[in-house]
Amino acid sequence: MSLGLILIASSGLFSIGLLAALSRRHAIFMLIGIELMLAAANLNFVAFWRFGPPSPNPHGALFAIFSIAIAAAEAAVGLALVIAVYRHYRTTSVDRMTQLKG
Amino acid sequence: MNTAAFVVIAIFTLLGALAAATLPRLIHAALSLVVGFVGLAAFYILLGAEFVGLVQIFVYVGAVAVLIVFTILLTRREATERDPFNWLGAIVALAVFGGLLWTISHSDFVWQAHVPNQDLTVRRIGDALMTAYIWPLLCVGVLLTAAMIGALILVYEEK
Amino acid sequence: MPGEALDQIFVRAKGSILSLLSGAPEWLVQIVSALISITALLVVFPGLFALISVLERKILGRFQNRYGPNRVGPFGLLQPLADGIKMLIKEDVVPTRADKTMHFIAPIMMLIPALLALSVIPYGRNMTPFAIDAGILFLFAVGSTTELAVFMAGWGSNNKFSMLGAMRAIAQMVSYELPLIITVLPVVMIVGSLSGDAIVAAQDGYHFGIIPRWFVTTPWGATAFLLFFASGLVESNRTPFDVPEGESEIVAGHMTEYSGFKYAIFFMAEYLGMFAISGLGVTLFLGGWHAPIKALEIIPSYIWFFAKLSVLLFVFIWIRGTLPRTRIDHIMNFAWKFMLPMSFACVLAAALWHFQAGGLRGWLWSFALIAVIYAGLSRLLQTGRRFAPRTYRFAE
Numbered sequence: 052m053s054l055g056l057i058l059i060a061s062s063g064l065f066s067i068g069l070l071a072a073l074s075r076r077h078a079i080f081m082l083i084g085i086e087l088m089l090a091a092a093n094l095n096f097v098a099f100w101r102f103g104p105p106s107p108n109p110h111g112a113l114f115a116i117f118s119i120a121i122a123a124a125e126a127a128v129g130l131a132l133v134i135a136v137y138r139h140y141r142t143t144s145v146d147r148m149t150q151l152k153g
Numbered sequence: 154m155n156t157a158a159f160v161v162i163a164i165f166t167l168l169g170a171l172a173a174a175t176l177p178r179l180i181h182a183a184l185s186l187v188v189g190f191v192g193l194a195a196f197y198i199l200l201g202a203e204f205v206g207l208v209q210i211f212v213y214v215g216a217v218a219v220l221i222v223f224t225i226l227l228t229r230r231e232a233t234e235r236d237p238f239n240w241l242g243a244i245v246a247l248a249v250f251g252g253l254l255w256t257i258s259h260s261d262f263v264w265q266a267h268v269p270n271q272d273l274t275v276r277r278i279g280d281a282l283m284t285a286y287i288w289p290l291l292c293v294g295v296l297l298t299a300a301m302i303g304a305l306i307l308v309y310e311e312k
Numbered sequence: 313m314p315g316e317a318l319d320q321i322f323v324r325a326k327g328s329i330l331s332l333l334s335g336a337p338e339w340l341v342q343i344v345s346a347l348i349s350i351t352a353l354l355v356v357f358p359g360l361f362a363l364i365s366v367l368e369r370k371i372l373g374r375f376q377n378r379y380g381p382n383r384v385g386p387f388g389l390l391q392p393l394a395d396g397i398k399m400l401i402k403e404d405v406v407p408t409r410a411d412k413t414m415h416f417i418a419p420i421m422m423l424i425p426a427l428l429a430l431s432v433i434p435y436g437r438n439m440t441p442f443a444i445d446a447g448i449l450f451l452f453a454v455g456s457t458t459e460l461a462v463f464m465a466g467w468g469s470n471n472k473f474s475m476l477g478a479m480r481a482i483a484q485m486v487s488y489e490l491p492l493i494i495t496v497l498p499v500v501m502i503v504g505s506l507s508g509d510a511i512v513a514a515q516d517g518y519h520f521g522i523i524p525r526w527f528v529t530t531p532w533g534a535t536a537f538l539l540f541f542a543s544g545l546v547e548s549n550r551t552p553f554d555v556p557e558g559e560s561e562i563v564a565g566h567m568t569e570y571s572g573f574k575y576a577i578f579f580m581a582e583y584l585g586m587f588a589i590s591g592l593g594v595t596l597f598l599g600g601w602h603a604p605i606k607a608l609e610i611i612p613s614y615i616w617f618f619a620k621l622s623v624l625l626f627v628f629i630w631i632r633g634t635l636p637r638t639r640i641d642h643i644m645n646f647a648w649k650f651m652l653p654m655s656f657a658c659v660l661a662a663a664l665w666h667f668q669a670g671g672l673r674g675w676l677w678s679f680a681l682i683a684v685i686y687a688g689l690s691r692l693l694q695t696g697r698r699f700a701p702r703t704y705r706f707a708e
Binding site for chain 2: 052053054055056057058059060062063064065066067068069070071072073074075076077079080082083084086087090093094097098100101102103105106108109110112113115116117119120121122123124125126127128130131132133134135137138143
Binding site: 180181184187203204207208210211214215216218219222223226274275276 | 411413414444445446449450452453454456457459460463464467475479482486504505506
């Protein structure tokens with residue numbers, strides 16, 4: 052279990068998140084993809100903290116904790132936006148939310 | 154032993170995330186996301202940061218996943234939600250994955266054998282939070298309050 | 313200390329089983345050790361669940377001036393056997409258009425958090441099944457996944473009543489998780505550690521040799537314990553907060569479409585959740601496995617733990633037999649407007665108590681703070697409803 056294997060796993064997770072965010076039309080799916088990308092970046096932080104240069108301070112893991120908190124806040128606001136937009140447009144497909152276009 | 158555990162957890166997490174990204178029915182995708190998050194928490198515990206793993210389960214599975222599921226409930230039109238798949242996104246994601254793999258395999262630092270840093274106890278996290286990270290802690294508090302009030306205002310229905 | 317052989321009997325038994333494997337590799341010994349602890353948990357707690365299920369019916373019966381079940385076995389104590397056989401041979405009915413995977417997994421996902429939560433509670437001296445560094449956080453983290461299981465049960469049944477019951481249950485559980493966790497915060501703050509063993513060890517000793525140093529004997533501890541107990545009542549969906557499964561209102565809420573063994577698993581999961589919350593309350597506030605009087609320390613530690621647990625379970629059943637159900641909006645108001653500010657008051661009072669270094673002034677200040685905030689909240693939350701004077705119309 053070396054750093055390289057963990058980085059491969061986290062980049063796999065990141066590209067799966069990118070897949071979810073790019074290839075779906077439902078707004079909630081795109082949010083799921085964004086959450087997966089954030090989680091993959093957190094994994095990178097913790098992996099580099101664990102296997103990086105020896106140091107006594109826990110900066111990597113603490114960064115991951117703050118990132119988890121902020122991801123939760125962003126998910127809450129994003130989902131509130133989806134609900135508010137749904138009330139207006141009656142659909143969650145991002146292809147139909149085109150009133151600012153052109 | 155560690156490598157075997159790592160491989161099992163990695164397969165579990167990636168399959169859960171893949172199911173979350175590709176399943177046509179929204180509820181099933183949201184619940185596979187939970188599986189992915191639990192796998193990720195297992196990763197953190199394997200890497201010696203068990204506090205981060207527990208916070209991950211608490212926040213992501215206990216709060217974010219419940220939020221996602223509630224939003225799916227509140228925004229559904231017909232009984233079965235189906236969302237077709239767009240192959241162009243798959244190509245872009247594969248390209249990004251290929252690029253990242255190339256970068257990782259061509260770096261020296263990553264493949265050297267490192268002595269892992271020691272396990273993270275709750276006391277060390279508490280000390281760090283109260284001394285070095287006091288400003289980020291207060292800012293995160295303000296941010297979470299603002300996010301909560303903002304979310305409430307966004308969905309508030311005027312009577 | 314006297315009686316130590318009886319106190320450590322289970323620890324020594326496990327040690328002797330493990331010494332049979334002295335030549336085996338390290339990971340095998342660890343796995344066998346974990347399996348022994350898990351087997352002990354799986355034997356004790358479902359057995360306790362069976363006993364409590366019949367005792368609850370008998371105690372409720374006595375409250376209502378009737379005998380409970382008394383046909384099967386002496387005093388009706390073999391009733392769980394009859395109930396178990398009945399549940400196992402019932403037909404498993406799944407609605408046609410239900411989501412089969414979710415319908416199947418929901419009871420299992422409800423049982424897993426309860427069992428996981430039971431595994432980090434210290435049951436006696438050196439008798440915590442899995443002593444991890446952040447035990448209390450682990451307990452709350454797995455407890456928060458119960459809401460997802462309730463949602464899966466409600467959604468997977470494809471039934472409007474189930475969905476409505478599940479939404480109410482989740483709203484209730486999420487609202488009361490906050491007071492539950494914030495009332496635990498003063499204890500963690502004073503002890504300085506999240507592990508159950510450290511919290512129990514910090515409640516060792518006696519004030520003036522007579523009153524035990526449990527956290528419930530301090531002003532902030534008593535208030536926090538009451539709030540914790542009320543939140544525990546809500547989290548396990550017990551009367552007076554059992555709107556999600558009130559039989560007269562919503563059939564059985566999220567468990568409507570479950571029959572036979574799956575319903576038995578839901579039932580067991582609810583009771584095991586009750587055991588976990590009571591066990592946590594005993595650990596945090598009632599001194600864990602410590603004895604209340606110095607002279608009674610001969611009695612083994614696990615006997616004290618289960619005695620305190622039984623007292624808390626009796627209070628659960630007592631409240632169920634006495635109080636009527638509250639309305640869902642009253643439940644929410646109570647959580648957000650009263651319990652949350654009171655739990656913050658407990659945190660402040662604990663800080664005041666701690667920084668006076670245990671002197672009499674600390675006790676008085678913390679008690680005064682809690683009393684002032686309670687009085688202020690009671691005054692603020694009076695709805696000021698004026699009722700019109702009653703007019704009576706008699707038949708002419």
